[in-house]
Amino acid sequence: MKSRPKVAVVGLGIGRGHAAAAAKNPKADLTALCDTDKQRLAANCKEFGVKEAYTDYKKMLRQAKPDIVVVALPNVLHAPVTVAAINAGAHVLCEKPMAMNTQQAQKMADTARAKKKKLMIDFSYRFMPEAQALKNIVDTGAVGDIYYARTTWHRTRGIPWFGPWFSQKDKSGGGPLIDLGVHRIDLAMWLMGNPKPVTASGSTYDMLGKELAKKANKKFDVEDLALAMVRFDNGATMLVDISWAINCERSEEMASYLYGTKAGICHRNVGEGYKFEAYIFGEWDGTYVTSKIKNLPPAMNPVDHFIDVVTEGTKPIATTQHGVDVMKVLDGIYKSARLGKEIRI
Template structure:
């Protein structure tokens, strides 16, 4: 077991710089960032200069062959998650791959198999799992405070929050829109709180009503003329244990708030809203609301990176596992399949 984790970056865009590299640097002498690869040479060079990274590549395969690495962050567009992750695992690296796991469930399964065969850690960038609210609510759920959680609601909604940068509106590179980008965060969080129950049926609908026309944007001006993704997705999951989950996610919708990211749980002994955390119960013939008096102010990405480094250095299991990634990708793909066919998709 190494004392210093030698890190390589695959992808040098905004998420690599702002969420990964900035927080790797906070790990001090436990981490050495030794190489970065990006298909755009200028992007890789600018990133290397910003973070004092000694080796620069435009081909991650060359980086994996020429540089001795212990771990890799994969921060590419979604289309390249699977090949980059599998290549890094086969090269003997632990991998932190940004969300979503992949473009298809088959790719996610290949990634999980590669991690198992290599005996290396593979985890995903679901940074909301590291939120104090999630950690507290998870303890309450696991202790039975909510009883049988039989219903959940997931919101990941923006009023006019279509990203005006990157490839977020390119279906070929991303696989979809808000469902696979922000919806996947809250969906994963809900499933994590519910201990990832096995799904039985998915019914979904997608819409393209606002993104393909010029309009006001609060996250920059997007390319509305080449908008190839959904701007809203809605649907339901029924699980084998009888529980159900309702999902609503949008980059652009005519709603009140500019952004809402939330999970609601309902059980037979209590319920909860996640952000802000409030637990609803009936105690001593009284309906009561329970709220934390204090929660630590924590950067979710910072804690995610710290825990990934800990897992790599100590062998402790990561919070997000490859097999959970496979199940989550199956659900995402089932939503899109149902939306395309107009029929529910059976998963068991």
């Protein structure tokens, strides 16, 4: 694309940050914003100096004619809005999870391919300096073949009531697995080199969430804990455990451990918050070493990266197929938990 792309953001919760990035990006113009919440819409338009405000995304696509649409809506709207935006001629950066299920994700991918448009899922954890550093190390071959991954996100009490839809299955597609697990599963699979998932064996529980929802006067019909074992076509195995509510030690624990033939690596949060660190461990010259990675690349922003993908043909950090494969894992775990047996993905 030669001229400066017009960017539109739909959904201004987390989308506010995407609007801020697009407004600052020197290679693109943030020209339109859309949200059904008129107050939120007006506040964002004022903050970012955007003149075109819409409460209806279809009207926005028709009138604003954006080149890039950032979809930051409740999960149930990811597929319909993405497909509509691509059909209207836009490239799309869509928030995670890609969709509610694999069928929808595949439709999004097929539409992008048919219309020759870029479609990237915001797997934002890949963009962190610590994750980028680990990926660079893996790509040198220093970790060897990764044959085992253990990926976790536990919250003692962390059901996101701020978005009223998160705990409603018809709007979210599921609970912590599709909300938080998607990040940790994607990060692990990416560091493993994106092998193809072949089977899943999962369990889900809702032992605490329902009671917490009753007290908070909220609807809750999803899991509060998901556990799984996923096998890949290269023989590797991934263990997954993810919760919004569990009686565990730390209020927020995120960690992905990848075990390779030459070394192990880890990406995890520090303390209880969103500060991260990366480690490599293994035996070198007869000494077993655990080493914190200090040489970190600068942080990247997914919106800036996607603008480069569209304007400069930069290779996307996350391909559309990665989005579909992660969706297959999420679907597989839910299906296995429902049926009570291991299933083929």
